[in-house]
Amino acid sequence: MPTIYDVARAAGVSAATVSRVLNGQRTVDPDMVARVLTAVRELGYRPNAVARNLRRSRTTLWAVIISDIGNPFFTSMVRGIEDVAQQAGYSVVLCNSDEDPDKEETYVAAALSEQMAGVIISSSGSVKAARSLLDSPVPVVAVDRELPRGEVDTVVVDNEAGARTATEHLLAAGYRRIACITGPEGVSTADHRLAGYTAALPAEPLVIRTDFREQGxxxxxxxxxxxAERPDAVFVANNLMTVGALRCLADRGVDVPGEMGLVGFDEIPWADLVRPSLTTVAQPTYELGRMAARLLVDRIATPAAKPATVVLPAELRPRQSSTRP
Structure with a gap:
């Protein structure tokens, strides 16, 4: 079985440098990092996790708590997290809160009791879970959704601007009675997207809150x-609810975009394959995950640094569902 000294010889560096690389420290020259990681892969080296955890009093695992594993939005985001984690010497444990605050609280408690090296969370809105994380020494990064009542490193998309652009697009297409289907109150993505829709709308808002699920x-x-006065267009604030809304319109025989214009938030893989093709507000999902992971690596290295917030842009992708004949 190869040792850390075998890796050091193969990479042409000291054993201490190998240790710093595998511990995720950022003070190592990038060229040395690449050589060490190459030697690790080629030799099949596996660090002694028990000994390393005893030194750190913490594991080399990250808990990634997402709100709905059934939502394809999270697939690319988690890939971005995992790619950075692997490069920094960490492994990812994926936890699905299923939009359930009780499950989220259970996963947070488990991550803290197992002394995870860090937590990346897309919150379902549990104030109790947020408080537990804020009161712990474990590094935390919020991704996609802000952490309720807490200041931590955060990576989000400009949800309000994306929703405003979507609503303005429907108005420019000639729609006038535009409704909004959004998620639960207190979840930042639902609230910010509703705010963007309301800001763009010259008329009285027509809003239904539901659960971010297809059936909702x-x-x-x-x-x-x-x-009594049904809308002539609708802005739907996430991809799964958009799928449900489309299914309902098809079941009721409502013509899209003739009778009902539609814009959904989140890109859907088949958005340009269906007829009519679906107008969406696309998010940089992989970059959301990659940036959240980079912030966690930085937070582990410098625990006392001031929390950072990164806001990424969303992009309107106009297609047929919002183009009135």
């Missing part, structure tokens, strides 16, 4: 269609 989008769309 279906039920919300059905309620809008049953209204």
């Amino acid at each position: 989008g279906y039920d919300a769309m059905a309620a809008l269609l049953s209204a």
Whole structure:
């Protein structure tokens, strides 16, 4: 079995340098980091996790707590996290809170009791879970959604600007009674996207809050269609609810975009394959994850630094569902 000294010889560096690289320290020259990681892969070296954890009083694992593993939005984001984690010598444990605050609290408690090296969380809105993280010494980064009532390193998309652009796009296309289907109150993505929609709308807002799930989008769309004055367009604040809204419109025989314009937040892999193709507000999902992981590496290295907030832009991708004949 290869040792740290074998890796050092193969990379042409000292054993101390190998140790710094594997511990995720950023003071090592990038060329040396590349040589060490190459030697680790070629030799099949595996650090002694037990000994290293005893030295650190912490594991080399990150807990990544996401709000819905069934949502394809998170696939690329988690890939970005994992790529950076692997380069820094960490492994990722994926936890699915399933938009359930109780499950989120359970996973947070487990991450803290297992002395995880860090936590990246897309919060379902649990104030209790947020407080537990803020009161602990474990480094934390919030991704996609802000952590309730807490100041931590955060990576989000400019949700308000993206929603405002989507609503303005529908207005420019000639739609006038535009509704919004958004998520639960207190979840930052739902609240900011609602704020962007409201800011762009010259008329009275028409809003339905639901649960960020496909069935929630279906039920919300059905309620809008049953209204005395139904809308002529709808902005839907996430991808799964957009799928549900589209399914409802198809079931009711409502023509899109003739009778109902539609814009969804989050890109969907098949958005340009369906007919009509689907207008979306796309997020840089991989970059969200990659940036969150980089912030966590920095936070582990410098625990006392001031928390940083990174806001990434969203991009409107106009297609047929919002283009009135």
